[in-house]
Amino acid sequence: MNTSNVLDFADFQRRCGQLSVRQACLPAGIDPIDQAELDRLVRRRRRLDAGQALYRAGDAMSAVHVARCGTFKAVVPSAQGEATVVAFHLPGELIGLDGLGAGRHRCDAIALEPADVCELPYEALAEAAARLPKLRAQLHRVVGLGIARDMDHAALLMRRLAHERVAGFLDDLSRRYCALGAPPGGFRLPMARDEIAAYLGLTLESVSRSLTRLQEDGMLYVRGRRIEILDPPRLAAVAGSAA
Structure with missing residues (x-):
């Protein structure tokens, strides 16, 4: 087998970890001034160990997150103690949009490996999007992609x-x-x-x-x-x- 074109995920994580939040999927296409402002929105960066929760079902949604490195699974717990995996989030993808409707998260977000996450306060992000048309368009695109992925997953289960x-x-x-x-x-x-x-x-x-x-x-x-x-x-x- 030729392994030259197989992604070394550990190396991909290291390269991803060098990115600023403005190089993640969210701000693609906005100008440098808007990018700098978006970077200033980052409230904190969090390090999580494998198995650690970024948030839990029922937690109030106050921020969205971008994993600079590390992958997450979204899990819906049940009263019987069983859990259903409903999504996987890769580095550079927004995490936490499940809380947009009710203002509270509907699932647990669990790190599958050591992760480095940028936290963006949602209210500040929404205010910035109201002022920055390209950021607003990109937010809409990201939300739309998430909806499409959920529909694709439902179709896959059929x-x-x-x-x-x-x-x-x-x-x-x-x-x-x-x-x-x-x-x-x-x-x-x-x-x-x-x-x-x-x-x-x-x-x-x-x-x-x-x-x-x-x-x-x-x-x-x-x-x-x-x-x-x-x-x-x-x-x-x-x-x-x-x-």
């Missing part, structure tokens, strides 16, 4: 075959990493297979069998958490995405 769900998950992750500037072709999964299973509504065994099937069909190379996508068009076709 797929009957487990390997189609897994293909869709990997295809989406690959596209998101590319959007963040990572080289195409491969990446290291920051989440465990049981967390993927919880996100896709599958068993752990079904996820493992699906990865094996996709590899045997020549679409992937899988080694532990390392994934290399060998045939992106075929993977996208199985996932039901546009190639």
